[in-house]
Amino acid sequence: MMLDAKIPAGDLADKWDKYKEHAKLVNPANRKKLDVIVVGTGLAGASCAASLAEQGYSVKSFCFQDSSRRAHSVAAQGGVNAAKNYKNDGDSVYRMFYDTIKGGDFRSREANVYRLAQCSAQLIDQAVAQGVPFAREYGGYLNNRSFGGVQVSRTFYARGQTGQQLLLGAYQALMRQESLGKVKTYTRHEMLELVVVDGKAKGIIARDLLTGQIERHAANAVVLATGGYGKVYYLSTLAMGCNSSAIWRAHKKGAFMSGVSWIQFHPTCLPQLGEHQSKLTLMSESLRNDGRIWVPKKASDEREPKDIPEEERDYYLERKYPAFGNLSPRDISSRAAKERIDAGCGVGAMKNAVCLDFSKAIKEQGKEKIKEKYSNLFTMYEKINGINAYEQPMLISPAAHFTMGGLWVDYQLMTTIPGLFALGEANFADHGANRLGANSLLQACVDGYFVAPYTIPNYLADELKAEKVTTDHPAFEEAEQVVKAQLDRFLQSKGTLSADYFHKTLGKLLYDKCGLSRSKESLTQAITDIKQLRESFKNDLKITGDGTVNSELEKAGRVTDYLELGELMCYDALTREESCGAHFREEYQTPDGEAVRNDQDFCFVSAWEWKGSGAEEELHKEPLVFENVELAVRSYK
Amino acid sequence: MKTNSLQYKLWMSGTGLFLCFFLVIHLLGNLQLFLPPDRAREQFNWYSHLLAGNIIIEIIAYVLYASIIGHTVYAIILTVKKSKANGTKYVYDKRGVSSVWYSRNMGLLGTIIFLFLIIHFKDFWYQYKFTNLPLDAKGNKDLYTIVEKAYQQLWYVLVYEVALIALGFHLLHGFFSAARTLGVFHPKYVRWVKVVGWVYTTVIILGFMAMPVYVYLNSL
Amino acid sequence: MRLKLKIWRQEAATQPGAMVDYMLDDVSEHMSFLEMIDLLNETLVGKGERVVEFDHDCREGICGQCGMMINGRAHGPLPNTTTCQLHMRSFKDGDTIYIEPFRAAAFPIVRDLKIDRSGFDRVIQAGGFISASTGQPPEANSILISHDVTEAAFDAAACIGCGACVATCKNSSAALFTSAKITHLALLPQGKLEAADRVVNMVDQMEAEGFGHCSNTEACEVECPQSISVLHIARMNFEYNKALVMKP
Missing domain, CATH: 3.90.700.10 (Succinate dehydrogenase/fumarate reductase flavoprotein, catalytic domain)
Structure with a gap:
């Protein structure tokens, strides 16, 4: 399969404008007939759900927490970057673009990163309009500070709680849409399966974590904004509930995973x-x-x-x-x-x-x-x-902190499954092999506020003509059965060990063998170990409690997915025979221990295709083309 | 606009502050009790007569009755709402450490004050208004004698002192809480409200507490 | 250390609950309080028993999802600290610890220590926002806001929505939570336009959810993990009274 990132032709600076000018539109009267499911209510999810609802689409928003305000974006401390050049210190969209590309060790897409820098200024405007109390100078103008890896002051902040304040802005926008009846939020719901009909994403199966009910939800498009999977290491800076289940189950339904082993350690x-x-x-x-x-x-x-x-x-x-x-x-x-x-x-x-x-x-x-x-x-x-x-x-x-990798998406943030979009940390697109400080809040917001509101309607425009899929469709039945069978298996488990035990074991194994540094030997060993651990999980797991409110049952599902994802991380790291950004292969370093990148052979984005349980995944490559920057060696000596 | 607890609270603070204001007048008038007994009798009875005949005072008196009733009724409504809002009780409850005791027990203090008011009204207000009291030398009803007799009994004085202490704590929180309900939020003025509340409460309560003691000691 | 735990167990909102005793060994002082419960749950799984359900997520004091009454106090013995940031060094060997859910009629119990705080979401839905749509906001610096006003707005906006204020309030009032949002938005020029409608709608919603009234005991400020000031409640009252007088 050829991966087409669908990057618009033309000058780097004009690509996004060109896209917006030519994107398809949906008549306002027709928008409410189109349903969109947004999974996750972090910055990317909440902002996307609110923006689409403002346009008039019918949105269903899902999160596993007890309120949409608790997603882990809330924990980001430092700030958010924007090329406003308020300090008059030489900042510009291009410079921000270059810093991000370089920070990512030249493993991200030029067009995506440029768009990120372009939309950054508008994000600050948006957040201020919503009432985000960014730091101000005494004269009333916005203040900013400098952050790691750059030479200008472009980081906007709200004390040490920037993520919280941005998230509350998005959450409040979402609550406003809910009060207007345009969004229906489903808190304490976990997505357990993606429903694909005729190759297109058409809905999800979700479990109500309060009743244990398995629910079917149909839609014209599904957006996954479920964050990163750094919790695969168990010990991490992430929240306890952060998980990979939504993206992993989408992966198993055909969405490719990219840069899986690129994980930033803070x-x-x-x-x-x-x-x-x-x-x-x-x-x-x-x-x-x-x-x-x-x-x-x-x-x-x-x-x-x-x-x-x-x-x-x-x-x-x-x-x-x-x-x-x-x-x-x-x-x-x-x-x-x-x-x-x-x-x-x-x-x-x-x-x-x-x-x-x-x-x-x-x-x-x-x-x-x-x-x-x-x-x-x-x-x-x-x-x-x-x-x-x-x-x-x-x-x-x-400590494990941010996953640069995630679902492969094209320029429109659409995965390899038409109608399935991935936003924020859940996709791989903008940070390359390493993320710069204060760029994660930015990317999540830009995806949700400024990119998806153009690209998703562009997809939905054609959906109007398509036949409406309802939850009676056999694909829903089938997906529901898969979910129920898995839950039953957990509840009937006969072992003695808790889900946390497996999670901790996997985490330790990954820290040692696929962590800050990796080698062919450690990775090969890790793959064997994970396979064994997965076998043990099948036999030795013990889940107590019933099928209603049961945190152990929730954990078991997440750990199952980690046990597969962990293995793919190792494969991804094993096949990338170079050191770049957060990915450091011990075999590829200079005598004094610096990373050695190999642009000749590895200037591509890996995109893994699920080939069924037990089978090795297939590696696809999306070559990275750099037309506007020169590939250079990152040196901080 | 819909009625809600905040509006009830506004009534509580309005009536409460009026009662605070009334206490000032009441105290000022009663200061006459501290005069030498003969002059006190004359002054006090004349003053009582003056109040009884004045239309403005009449109006204020009705506002006073309404305030006492309103303050009590809204307090009851809010208490009922509160226990509904609480739901199940805590098995082990140590929440008290994070606030002062009298702020949490305004209802209890209020009940003590209310019971006291019944005695107070029955012994003085009712006597004055609805019974035929003997007249003093100037021809005014001799309320002073009633007061004097009452305060010559030690147990009666003690009841007053206890009730006044309860009133003191009630005022201490009530005055400040009323200001909050009315919306005094600026840190600069909030400080002053606290100071004024303390001074007010101290003066009022010490003033009232001194009266029965003074009369009692004089009678020994 | 060895601890005796008395934990509230309740199957569902509709069923009665009770305190159940557990003995727990090998608790280290470095553990956080929630890790201590993790350990208990691990032993319960080993014995084939249903684990103690409790809410938690970020475990760094910012998401607001955790919260329990520990020894009769919201979030435990330390002031201004979330349950997840409480560590076992605050307890000693042989202690008995009482653990209950946050209680209020507006926070029905889901199971054990898990409660339903969706009332807070509905209070925000009633008006806790600025009606700014995405897309074409004005240039950020076109709205000048003084340093002091921004900082004051931040102080209010820092609320994490954990519900400790309600749990610790003798009246189960949500005044601190609601007023923090009202102050945050009323202070900012962007939020002033809707201030009157906002305060009326949010106060009404607070009432509809079944929260109690505020009697200014100020206990909430002591337990609030973000030290949100009770003066915001006075500010809310001010805004409400203003709306009462001025609103057409």
């Missing part, structure tokens, strides 16, 4: 403290502006970090990357930390962390200044770890 997270830990909390990257990162020079140093004298500390980022030092990009900082931890220099009870030290900053700027900048983060740190970071170094460690 360098400043709180380390694991014990076996029962469920979450690695992220601490804003802004801490690296004043904190210095170090480990003891000596391996297995048993002293408390604060007792280690200055000359026995190894400020490894400053040593290895003098130009960027403690502000090196995420992938590089995370990898450097792992390298030191693996060398036995880690600190903390589990020897799995590095120090983030503010003593120098406190000495130079005074405690008050540091307090003013970071007091909320220091408080949070003390709440979680019980340690006062003004007195001794913070312990931090890298």
Whole structure:
């Protein structure tokens, strides 16, 4: 199968305008006859659902949380990028485009990234109109700050809760449409199957998590905005409920998955403290502006970090990357930390962390200044770890954070299944092999507010003529049976181990073998191990409780999907015989440990096709064509 | 607009603040009790007569009755609504640590005050209005003697003191809460409301508390 | 450490519930409170029993999905902290811990510690938004907003909608939640136009959901994970009274 990204012809700067000018329209009177299902109510989902409803389409919005306001976009701290050039410091759409392409290590599509930069300015306008309280200067103008990996100030922020504020804006827009009767929200519903009729996405099977009812929902188009699958590692910065089930089940119905192994590890997270830990909390990257990162020079140093004298500390980022030092990009900082931890220099009870030290900053700027900048983060740190970071170094460690990979989509954000769209982190499109800070909120919003409201109607225009599929269609019956059979299997499980046990085991395995660095050997081993784990899951799983409210049952479904997705991650990493962005293959590095990209053979996007249970997936390649930028080596030395 | 609890609260605060205002007048008038006994009798009885004959005072009196009844009725309605809103009770409840006790027990304090008012009205207001009291030297009804006799009994004084303490706590929260209900939200003025509330409550309550004690001690 | 847990178990809204005792060993002080319950559930699965259902998601104090009464207080013994951010170092070996759901007639129990807070969504639907459609918003800097006003609006907008205010209120009032949204939007020039309609509709919806009235005990501010100020409630009253007087 040839993958056609359907990128409009013409100059890079004109492509999106051209698309919008020629996209098909639907008569306002006809719009309410067209149903759209949006799964997920994060920034991408809520904004898309609200925007389509405003246009007049009938929208059904689904989320598994108890309210649409809780999706994990809410947790983003730092900010959102936009090429407004308010600071007059030389920013422009092109520069933002270039930073993003370069940050992604030249593994993303030029046209998509350019559109992202183009729409960024409008997003700020949109959010302000909705009442998002972005930081302002004393004169009343919007303020912004600079963020990792770029040389201009283009990050807009609302204290340390930018994601929350943007999400509440989108949520409120969604609630407004609900009050107008144009959106029906289904909270505490989980999508368990995609329904495909004659090759087109026509609906979903969802489970009401309160009653256990299996419901059929038909629509003219289905939008998946279900976020990333970083929770596959169990320990991650993601919410407990984040999952891959919607995209994975769509994948098994024919949607291709791309860049599956490209997963960003955030360098400043709180380390694991014990076996029962469920979450690695992220601490804003802004801490690296004043904190210095170090480990003891000596391996297995048993002293408390604060007792280690200055000359026995190894400020490894400053040593290895003098130009960027403690502000090196995420992938590089995370990898450097792992390298030191693996060398036995880690600190903390589990020897799995590095120090983030503010003593120098406190000495130079005074405690008050540091307090003013970071007091909320220091408080949070003390709440979680019980340690006062003004007195001794913070312990931090890298944690799985963002999935650049996801469902393959074309320029219109449509997957390989016509009528099935993927938005936000659920698709692969804009970040390449590594995401720049403050670009994730942007991408989710741009997809939902500005792209999908043009591309989905373009698809729906033809749907008017098509025969309406109802939930009586045999495809719904069939899909429902598949779902019910799986749930029954879980409920009748005879083993002794909980779903969490398998999830944790898989997570640990992936951290070790398909994490910050991978090798042919570790990946091959991981594939074998996952296969075994999957067998064990079939036999040894135990689900207690009934078919109504049952969180164990929910987990079992999600873990099943992770056990398949994890394997595909390994295949994806195994077949990409280069190091790029977050993907670091130990075989492909320079003598001093830097990534070596191979543009000759791997300048493409992988797109995996499900070939049935047990069969190896088929790899398709979408070549990446760079007409406007020159492929360069990323160097932060 | 639909009626709702917030509107009931507005009535609560309106009537409550009127009662607060009334207490000031009441206190000022009753300060005459602190005069030397003979002068006090004359002044006090003359003042009572003056009030009884004044049309404005008459109107205020009716507003007062309405306020007491309204304040009580709305309090009952809100209490009923509250227990409906609570649903099932907590098995183990330590919520009290996050607020002051008297703010949570306005109903209880109010009930004490209400019971006290029954006694208070029966002994003075009813006596004055609906019975034939002996006249004093100036020909005014001799309310002072009634007051004097009442406060010469220790148990009666104690009832008053307890009721006034209850009223004090009720005022302390009530005055401030009424301001909130009316919408005083600016941090600058909110501080003042608190200060004024404290001063007001202290003055009113100490003033009223002193009267029975003063009369009692004088009678020893 | 070893703990005695007394946990509210209830099959469904329509069925009666009761406190059930559990003993739990090997609890580490580094665990978060929810990880302690994870551990309990793990042992329950091992014994073939139904797990304790509870709401949680982000586990970093921002999504607002977690929330339980721990030893009689909303989100447990620490002020301004979500349940997920509470750690076991706040307890000691041998402690008895009472765990109940947030209770209010407007928050019916779904199962065990899970409750239905959809009333909050409906309060927002009644007017907790600015009617700005997507597509062609005006340039962001064309609306100037002073630093102080923005920061004040943010303070109100920071609400995570967890419902601790309702749970801890003796009247089960949602005034703090509702007023935070009203203040956030009433402070901003974009939101002022709809302020009168918004406050009336949201207050009415709050009533319709069966939440109680506010008697200004200020307990909610103490338990609120975002330290939302009770002055927003006064602000809501102000806006409401203004609407009462001015609205045609």
